[in-house]
Amino acid sequence: MATSFLGLPVLVKLRTGSQDSVQGILSSLDPASGTLTLTEARSSVGGVNRLEGIRVLGRAEVAGLELLSVQRGGEADTVPDRSTSSSTRTPNRPELALPQSQLQPASPVPSPSNHVLTERTPSGRGQRRRQGGNRSQTGTPSRTPQPPLAQNGIDEDFDFSAGLASFDKKAVFADIKSQDATDPALRLHAHNRNPSRTPQTKLLPTESVLSPQELYDQQQESQVIRENKQTKMVSMTPTDMHAGDLESRLAVDDSDDKRNERRWESVTGEIEKIALGDGPGTGEFRTKDGRNVPVVKPKQLSEALAIAESESTLTLPQRLESSAAALTSYILTRRLVTFPIRADSRPSVCILATESDRGYIALRAAATLVYRGCRVVVLTLPATEATLAIGELFKAALKAVGSAGARILSPSSACPTSGTERFYLEYTDLPTKAALVVDALASTSKETKQAIAWSNGLRSAAVLSLDVPTSSAPEAGSKFDVAPLIASAILAFGLPRPGLLQALARHPCPVSLADIGLPPSIWDRVGVEDYDVAMWGAETLLDIELSGSQ
Known part of the structure; x- marks a missing residue:
């Protein structure tokens, strides 16, 4: 092995010249990088002798390698006469003499197989040092000479290709198999190759991993939790609800439900309704032919839209454009605006829009109405923090409808005296008569209250609300001093919202439903019950009506 030569003095011939060499103790040998390290190194390059201490030589620097002594720690003599062949030297100790057939010329590869094992006659200085005392004798103990290694054995230590070629994989696996007591029928390859086994069932993206019974149990558990919360809410006063104690009171005995934080939104809506003493309306929506139309809760709707977005079945731009096309079709087919339009009597259409989904949908429909000859006025109101998700889309739609020819108004441009309660009625650019008002508001600000008052003051205008009339079912946490907008028609997108029941209980009006292209399977996944795509x-565009209201 190569480690047998570590610690022995060697002479390394360099490629820089025929007389250049390095002499020292071989301390390490790295076959992977092809380097060897010499300690107590003395070099002779170009006739200049120099003591280097430690010298690292690479494979490309080495022209030949000779072993100077088999005694570890001993120093080799001076550089020998290059004219004398190492193969004709006679070692001082007969037992170290090698057969002539084993002497090989020096090789540039630092491999022990190419070392010429010869014993050099020590110089006079080396002899005097050995005779100087016991310390020198104990520091360099004699080493029993070993028989030379076979040439083939040494080569195999460094020939990785030969070792890889000699590896018999079949024999190794046969040996493992002979020692394996596992039943062959239970091994993995037997399981994979068994044609009679039940194939693996892969679920579609629209399928649930839960069984129907598990889904039912989960819904029942959620229902019990909601009933417990409602029971606790009944015993609370409005002051407690707005004092920050509500969440802490409802969280007692509800540690297992903390992972479902999104349920808090729907619970907050119920709290506000109970605080007002005006619960949601009752009844069911049905089509003209008697088919049931389920109501989608805000949490279910947000989950359905998130699933459609993540699975790319219905992205946000696709949903908004589909809804805008449905709104345009509804306005044109239901004759909310009289066509054909004459140049001397262009109908006025007013769009009340907030920076939200509904505001974007109304703006996209308004651009088509401008192209059809209508005089369109767009009133944009400040957006709340919860409606800033589509800000860039809303601004782009607002710019497009303005370029089409619509007049764009905002509270800052409508009237400098914003403290006036009826400033919209006093502003000359707002029409005193309008054929159609589209309610696409999504906030309950002071400006929204004034816009609702202006809309309710129009006598002959058709007022179309999107999803739910503004302020008839206020959002959780908002103030309730805003009078609801009175709509003459309502267009809901996808499925009706729970607030629509309450709005119709106050002011009944025709309701239509627009298909926005959401896959029916998503409604089932979010827990919407009794959804029938056949409706x-x-x-x-589907007309629906409220039945069984009280």
Whole structure:
């Protein structure tokens, strides 16, 4: 092995010249990088002798390698006469003499197989040092000479290709198999190759990993939790609800439900309704032919839209454009604006829009109405913090409808005296008469209250609300001093919202439903019950009515 030569003095011939060499103790040998390290190194390059201490030589620097002594720690003599062949030297100790057939010329590869094992006659200085005392004798103990290694054995230590070629994989696996007591029928390859086994069932992206019974149990558990919360809420006063104690009171005995934080939004809505003493309306929506139309809760709707967005079945731009097309079709087919339009009697259409989904949908429909000849006025109101998600889309739609020819108004440009309660009625650019008002507001600010008052003051205008009339079912946490907008028609997107029941209980009006292209399976996944895709038939706009109201 190569480690047998560590600690022995060697002479390394260099490629820089025929007389250049390095002499020292071989301390380490790295076959992977092809380097060897010499300690107590003395070099002779170009006739100049120099003591280097430690010298690292690479494979490319070495022209030949000779072993000077088999005694560890002993120093080799001076550089020998290059004219004398190492193969004709006679070692001082007969037992170290090698057969002539084993002497090989020096090789540039630092491999022990190419070392010429010869014993040099020590110089006079080396002899005097050995005779100087016991310390020198104990520091360099004699080493029993070993028989030379076979040439083939040494080569195999460094020939990785030969070792890889000699590896018999079949024999190794056969040996493992002979020692393995596992039943062959239980091994993995037997399981994979068994044609009679039940194939693996892969679920579609629209399928649930839970069984129908597990889904039912989960819904029942959620229902019990909601009933417990409602029971606790009944015993609370409005002061307690707005004092920050509500969440801490409801969280007692509800540690297992903390992972479902999104349920808090729907619970907060119930709290506000109970605080007002005006619970949600009752009844069910049905089509003209008697098919049931389920109501989608805000949490379910947000989950359905998130699933559609993540699975790319219905992205946000696609949903908004589909809803805008449905709104445009509804306005044109239901004759909310009289066509054909004459140049001397262009109908006025007013869009009340907030920076939200509904505001974007209304703006996209308004651009088409401008192209059809309508005089369109767009009133944009400040957005709340919860409606800033589509800010860039809303600004782009607002710019497009303005370029089409619509007049854009905002509270800052409508009237400098914003403290006036009826400043919209006093502003000359707002029409005193309008054929159609589209309610796409999504906030309950002071400006929204004034816009609602202006809309309710129009006598002959058709007022179309999107999803739910503004302020008829206020959002959780908002103030309730805003009078609801009175709509003459309502267009809901996808499925009706719970607030629509309350709005119709106050002011009944026709309700239509627009298909926005959401896959029916998503409604089932978010827990919407009794959804029947057959209710649409061949229509994308569906008239529905409230039955069983009290």
